[in-house]
Amino acid sequence: MPKRNSSDTKIYVLDTNILLHEPHAFLSFKEHDVVIPMTVLEELDYIKDSKKDVARDARVSIRAMEDLLHDATPEEMLAGVTMEGMGAGSTAPSGSLSIFTDLNMAETQQVFTSNENDNRIINVALHLQKTFAPQQVVLVTKDLNMRLKAKGAGLAHVEDYRTDQLITDIKYLSRGFHQFEGNFWDAVKSVDSRTEGRDTIHTVPKSMLPEAYVNEFLLDDSKHFAGLVEAVNQDSLEILDLGYERLMSRHAWGITPKNIGQAMALHALLDPHIDLVVLTGPAGSGKTLLALAAALEMVVERNMYDKIIVTRSTPEIAESIGFLPGTEEEKMLPWLAAITDSLEVLHKHDENTKGSMNYIMEKANIQYKSVNFMRGRSIQNSIVILDESQNLTASQLKTIITRCGEGTKIIVGGNLAQIDSNYLSAVTSGLTYLVEKFKYFSGSATINLDGVVRSRLASFAEENL
Known part of the structure; x- marks a missing residue:
């Protein structure tokens, strides 16, 4: 079991699907403690020998945990083995990893009496929540129905695994292009243009588009300008002038674009x-x-x-x-x-x-x-x-x-x-x-x-x- 009983740190109970989604997920919780119920190890053991696509992920996760726990005594595995030294940088873990023997939990400690694997894991989280109060216990699972069951059973904190989630809403996902209102050149305060062979490259202030990235397309509503960000410097952007009509006239294997999105895609595909x-x-x-x-x-x-x-x-x-x-x-x-x-x-x-x-x-x-x-x-x-x-x-x-x-x-x-x-x-x-x-x-x-x-x-x- 986790050694610390402090409101400064949390206890995370991981579901099997978290370790299949990201085999090294138990190393992603920084200073917090991680608990793996025995049921999760059983499920990983079953999956690792199956013909499912995730069998490899199960094996990778088991090996990673074995690397950490192989020198630990049974008592230390139950009490928690420190994860310090398993990573580098600000995200390196410093909490402990422990195995919870939920298979032998007394019925008095269980909310769910049916023997389904999900119910066993929820029972572990509920037992830890009661034992370690007021320390926060969090069940982490990608199973939406399991999250609903856990909350309905009285678990205060249930989360999805978000360490690899880079945006909070799909509307913030990069589209690969930026569209200016009106005419592009109306937004330009200063520009330095040069010619390299058949290409024209414009250097404009970065303040025009502070979040620009390389190979992002630039368009305007007037359908006259189309460009591509060639380089992002400290205070300027280098933009390759593609020309709207020239971009629309690109073709491959007899296919011509039907809209500007397809034209940009074709340009990138042929580059x-x-x-x-x-x-x-x-x-x-x-x-x-x-x-x-x-x-x-x-x-x-x-x-x-x-x-x-x-x-x-x-x-x-x-x-x-x-x-x-x-x-x-x-x-x-x-x-x-x-x-x-x-x-x-x-x-x-x-x-x-x-x-x-x-x-x-x-x-x-x-x-x-x-x-x-x-x-x-x-x-x-x-x-x-x-x-x-x-x-x-x-x-x-x-x-x-x-x-x-x-x-x-x-x-x-x-x-x-x-x-x-x-x-x-x-x-x-x-x-x-x-x-x-x-x-x-x-x-x-x-x-x-x-x-x-x-x-x-x-x-x-x-x-x-």
């Missing part, structure tokens, strides 16, 4: 200096089609990359793809139908659409891969298209992005309104985390596509359903 492009937006905004068109243009027409690797997460409702017949690529085809649909659209005017698709898939060396099998790989000189990424956690996205080797460009797409995961919301999705973490990285660009271009039916459904 060889940008290694990571994140496309967010509603269904029907053109994320997949633009990504595939740009990838084909760069692989087949320009010979900039060797192949295209297409991947996405398979929803937990069908977590095993092993029951589908064929090779890995054939098994993935149902999940990646959006890619084949887009490929069909790009070649619908060909004399033999199916023949063209087969030829291009071979010419561009398009490979369909499951996210489950991306671990351990090193992908060189390729374009990776990661579709439906809103269902991935930050640690899962890190696993995929760190696979990218020299000369590889990754395109991440997702719709934050279509999250299927039980434990993720728009603000806790790995896609949101990725956008906010990479917005100041000069090798990345984010574009929020906000116009549905499929049909008036799709537009109405997106706005009203």
Whole structure:
């Protein structure tokens, strides 16, 4: 049990899903104490040997706790082992980690009498709240129903895990562009312009846009100016003049943008200096089609990359793809139908659409891969298209992005309104985390596509359903 009984520190009781979401989460509570109920260890033990996507996360979390507790005696594990030295900087933990043997709790200490795992964990939190009052005891879980049950049972403090949550509301998520009211040049007090080859670069005071970041697009309402932030200095911004009409005239693999959002996305996708492009937006905004068109243009027409690797997460409702017949690529085809649909659209005017698709898939060396099998790989000189990424956690996205080797460009797409995961919301999705973490990285660009271009039916459904 935690050694300290002070109102200055808190006791955090962690649910299993927290350690699956972030395996090292127990190290994120600074000076506060962390309690892991035995039921949580049992659940991790069951999951680590399963075929679920989170099995690896369970194993990582168990190893991390074992590294901390391996020299502790049984008595010390129950009393609490200090986490000092397990991290660096201002966020380094200094509290203790303890294991609570809730399996042997007397019925007099329990509020819930049914033997469900969630009820056992809530019972632990309620028992600690009673034992250590007035010290604050907090149950941390991503399960919304469990939070409601805990509060209904009398637990005063219940929280979601927010250490990896960089914004409080999805409306604050970076869109990748900034729009000025009226004419852009009316807002400019002073400017220094220079020409580099065919490009014109304007240097303007940073006070115009204090929160600007590299590769952020700048637009105005007059539809005359379009620019891109090339560099952010201490008191100035360097803006590449793209020209609104020139930006709208960009094309790839026969596709031209239907709105300024698609034009900005196409510019970022075709820019060889940008290694990571994140496309967010509603269904029907053109994320997949633009990504595939740009990838084909760069692989087949320009010979900039060797192949295209297409991947996405398979929803937990069908977590095993092993029951589908064929090779890995054939098994993935149902999940990646959006890619084949887009490929069909790009070649619908060909004399033999199916023949063209087969030829291009071979010419561009398009490979369909499951996210489950991306671990351990090193992908060189390729374009990776990661579709439906809103269902991935930050640690899962890190696993995929760190696979990218020299000369590889990754395109991440997702719709934050279509999250299927039980434990993720728009603000806790790995896609949101990725956008906010990479917005100041000069090798990345984010574009929020906000116009549905499929049909008036799709537009109405997106706005009203």
